[in-house]
Amino acid sequence: MLRLVSKKVLGLASQEGLVSRPVQVLPRMYHERVIDHYDKPRNVGSLDKNDPTVGTGLVGAPACGDVMKLQIKVDEVTGKIVDARFKTFGCGSAIASSSVASEWVKGKQLEEVVTIKNTEIAKYLSLPPVKLHCSMLAEDAIKAAVKDYEAKRAKSNGSATAAPAAKAAEA
């Protein structure tokens, strides 16, 4: 008798369990866009760092667990960024941040890209607070690349007031 009842209940229960799955309430670790950029990173690679039209930004440190290298190729006449490449050592969010940064700078003017804020990247990727430094690093990488390009151009123009290039990028 008891067995019969319990079997009935179990049978019902298992059917019920199949139909009404509990709604997923677990917090998401990564936003879809982070996963997407991590799985299919855009613009991975390197440009010739000795090319005068290429600016290289290298930021972060291995000891901190994040290093980003962002390179931009600039059209000298229009001042437009025609190509961008990145390489990143770091967590998934760092890779996604630099991938996004490389996409965003493409086809933009130099003055325009330095206004890209880390908060915009963080918002786009829904980065949690512990990962905000990844977006800051991406912003720094953009600025360092632009700075490097401008320093290179100043040097080739023979200007006496050449800004010192980013040390890390030169090495």
Added chain:
Amino acid sequence: MASKLLASTLRQTLLSKFTTTHHVRPLSTAAAVAADYHEDTDGITMKGVKISGRPLYLDVQATSPVDPRVLDAMLPFYLSRYGNPHSRTHLFGWESENAVEAARSQVASLIGASPKEVIFTSGATESNNISIKGVLHFYKDKKRHVITTQTEHKCVLDSCRHLQQEGFEVTYLPVKSDGIIDLDQLRSAIRPDTGLVSVMAVNNEIGVIQPMEEIGQICKEFNVPFHTDAAQALGKIPVDVEKWNVSLMSLSGHKIYGPKGVGALYLRRRPRIRVEPQMNGGGQERGLRSGTVPTPLVVGMGAACELAKMEMQYDEKRIKSLQERLLNGVREKLDGVVVNGSEERRYAGNLNLSFAYVEGESLLMGLKEVAVSSGSACTSASLEPSYVLRALGVDEDMAHTSIRFGIGRFTTEAEIDRAVELTVHQVEKLREMSPLYEMVKEGINIKDIQWSQH
């Protein structure tokens, strides 16, 4: 007020009616598990990660599955023999008490102790707390100093920190680059008021085995009680309380294919070591750990110990060959793979590897189909590199790149091969993306670069 009450009762009755007629709550957890398995065919999405099936499990240092033979031993004590082992007035209590005592003997037999020296706790964390705080609190008038190591488990370090706040002194012994402590340093650290030396047998993160017999000898010489956290050692390497000369030892059930939520503490009787209980209550377990002993869990732990005793040699041989298969497989395809911790003095089931120029967290993110961790489960949520690896003196950039592969009784060769394949693929992909790897290929020494610190 009255209307509010009425409304709420009405709502409750309506709701309960609704639930009883339209929604039958699953009574059996077995049914819920079965439902889970039905979903496997079209993939699992959890925490934003979509995978095609359950990942293969290589994280047995975090926890191990319950051996089906253990579960078989446990089930009767849930369903029919559910008495409280402390009930003295009826058969339910008596049979439960017998089962608990049998389990106590099984645990004792695996560690070469007398059953009277084993008390059951909720796990190794509790055993460590009783050992460290309990001993020092009991002997606090004469003993004010504890010696431990920098690579201990968090619960030992945290208990020591707690003692420090109470005014005790703690020496954290450094380890050599292979993860083993220096015995001379231990010897010179012992003082007349040293109340306890606590050194873990097998490290949970890097799997190195400390020279237990030698440490025990030194403690005997100075007449200092010796405590060891043997949660990762039990059932994996031969454990003998006489050979090691330990006074206290912490054991865990769920690391040896037993149930979670149960552990044991070995307490030496001759010479007798005494502790102050951390929990007050009905005086169970000789007054050292009050609270009803959970019969099914304890029976499970006993069964797991008995199985471990029978299968230790076989498991060891198998796990060793799987470890070699994994390490050789990875090294065949990849350069810059470093084993963290001593390669000779280590438990084969724990392989902690650093992949140079690849960040550990991104590697873990890519290894969705392999359940591994970057260190201990307790700290894998933080961004800090593992404190164990830092204690070893591993470079900070290498400490960021570590992954722990845990191999256990139920790991198969096919799983190892798949793990190697996925790891190699992912590391190659990430190295392709790594500016550091590119620099090294160009012949630039990364250590020479002036990095901007963040």
